[in-house]
Amino acid sequence: MAAIETPAEPLAIGEVAERTGLTVHALRFYEREGLLVGPIQRTAGGRRRYTTLDVDWLQICVKLRESGMPLADLKRFAELVRHGRGNEAERLRLLDAHRQRVDAQIQALEECRSVITWKVGVYAEHLARGEADGLWAPTPEPRTQGLSGGSASDRP
Amino acid sequence: MAAIETPAEPLAIGEVAERTGLTVHALRFYEREGLLVGPIQRTAGGRRRYTTLDVDWLQICVKLRESGMPLADLKRFAELVRHGRGNEAERLRLLDAHRQRVDAQIQALEECRSVITWKVGVYAEHLARGEADGLWAPTPEPRTQGLSGGSASDRP
DNA sequence: CTACGATCTAGAGCGAGGTCTAGATCAAGT
DNA sequence: ACTTGATCTAGACCTCGCTCTAGATCGTAG
CATH class of the missing domain: 1.10.1660.10 (Multidrug-efflux Transporter Regulator; Chain: A; Domain 2)
Known part of the structure; x- marks a missing residue:
């Protein structure tokens, strides 16, 4: 040994x-x-x-x-x-800064995830009911800007 | 209204x-x-x-x-x-596949995070004790490959 | 010895995702 | 009318992080 x-x-x-x-x-x-x-x-x-x-x-x-x-x-x-030797403080700072970025990234991803999950839910529901209109319709009337005849608040 | x-x-x-x-x-x-x-x-x-x-x-x-x-x-x-209309199933698939990738990414990041955190801890401890040798030493003796005279198992 | 595969170096090439430039046009303030 | 600033188009250019030649060399198995 x-x-x-x-x-x-x-x-x-x-x-x-x-x-x-x-x-x-x-x-x-x-x-x-x-x-x-x-x-x-x-x-x-x-x-x-x-x-x-x-x-x-x-x-x-x-x-x-x-x-x-x-x-x-x-x-x-x-x-x-x-x-x-002698620069350990700086190494520490570097790593710690990176860790913070990773944390922020995880946060951001979790937020994205929840947005996506919610959106998946919306689609799934519409599919289940066999009706899938009114979801982000392709703006059929460019001139009047009328969108799909629904409330325009929650379609994304 | x-x-x-x-x-x-x-x-x-x-x-x-x-x-x-x-x-x-x-x-x-x-x-x-x-x-x-x-x-x-x-x-x-x-x-x-x-x-x-x-x-x-x-x-x-x-x-x-x-x-x-x-x-x-x-x-x-x-x-x-x-x-x-008509391709909602595919939209769903696309989003869901992406969500899975996001999940995997979060997992991976969390793993990285814990590795980094542990490493930060190692540095912090050494700094606190005022002795910072033996951590990833710059291989002082290329010929013998002897590293910093410590156990080579947990230094990264 | 001969093959054959793994490695070598230097440097060119690539895909993603924008970013920037040039030169013209539009719109609003004075 | 004039100036100033935001926008327009087309297209060149940029950074990042590899990836891929080309042509030579090493090393091992038969």
Whole structure:
């Protein structure tokens, strides 16, 4: 139990692609863009060898990207981590700001969801009753602007 | 109270931009792309006049876009509505499919959120204790791959 | 040795979703 | 009439985030 340093065995780019869900192209792209923390090791022949720590970081990247963090922020974060000790406060700020954005996003999505659900309900009801007129009619009389002959308040 | 047909007074594009949050450019773009249900009325001079129903539809569009519906789907939906009665089942399907995507998205975001929250917690703790080493250290010894001398399991 | 598949680099290309420009026209205030 | 600001059209342009060549090289199985 002396040193747990060795990250199992290093992985080739294809294997990393499989376990992160990124394409090999994206992996190389991320690297070029400086989104990775450390330089990726290479074999004598020049092939990339990813350690499990590299993969861990990539998995975080995937999560952050999924939740809408722009590559620029991801890059900034990677830079902070790469630079090492002393900037943890900034890392914290970055992550926390992102978390707030995620919260806002969840809120917004939930609102959308309820709007949609309500609308689905409206359609379902009309379908069930076999009558589906008066729902967002295609403005049959452009000149008078009279819409579908119904109250125009709740049709969207 | 005979007919509530008249949608108050028609709005100019700038006013619609204000109340939908879209730019005037985007509004014209949406129109060109066929994302609107009816043709927008024009003044004698050729300026667009939006009815409140147009604005309602645009607000729905905004919600659907916010929740990630691609323009292509929005267009399809607009086409269905424009075409009128008889395709309500398809509209329902479209909306419902989208709602499912939104649900999945919320799920994913919540997962991301918890990952981030946990990570924020880790940083906060380290900051509080004034010691911030061993967190995603910048792989100081590329040759041995020894990382920061800590257990490599929970540092991301 | 020979194949064959996985990787390599540099750089071009792409789709989505707008955004902006140019130059003209409209409408309202003074 | 003149000025000012909002709108008009057509079309070029932009950012983001990959994705895909092309042509060479590596490495392993037969």
